[in-house]
Amino acid sequence: MPDLQFPIAAMYIGINLIVSTLLGILVTKTRATYKIDILDGGNKDVTKAMRAHGNNAEYAPLAMLGLLALEMLGGHLYLIHGLGIVFTVSRLLHAQGMYMTTGASAGRLIGTSLTWLVSIVLGVACIYYTVM
Numbered sequence: 001m002p003d004l005q006f007p008i009a010a011m012y013i014g015i016n017l018i019v020s021t022l023l024g025i026l027v028t029k030t031r032a033t034y035k036i037d038i039l040d041g042g043n044k045d046v047t048k049a050m051r052a053h054g055n056n057a058e059y060a061p062l063a064m065l066g067l068l069a070l071e072m073l074g075g076h077l078y079l080i081h082g083l084g085i086v087f088t089v090s091r092l093l094h095a096q097g098m099y100m101t102t103g104a105s106a107g108r109l110i111g112t113s114l115t116w117l118v119s120i121v122l123g124v125a126c127i128y129y130t131v132m
Helices: 007-034 044-072 077-100 106-131
Strands: none
Touching: 007 044, 007 077, 044 077, 044 106, 077 106
């Protein structure tokens, strides 16, 4: 096993890459079910799958960069793990809420709120560890 310098961030990056790929596969399967080659074809199920994947793609990259930066800056391992776990769970909740329901849902509300909270805490923590 290689001597990883940033194993915590690498683990969450790996997990979130898998989540993003599975959401992408879900888009492809949903398109195939409805025989829609591109975009959503006006189909709500395809739109929901696309937005669940797209929303994850909008938030995950910056959060993963934030985790990596925090680990590089010497952030406390419990802080990095806590943020990584909460972010990953929030994205799963959001994707479930987005794909399985139409309109507002507990999964979307909780997932969005936790995603924003983690993003703000990551930003503050990166600034804190930079100036301290």
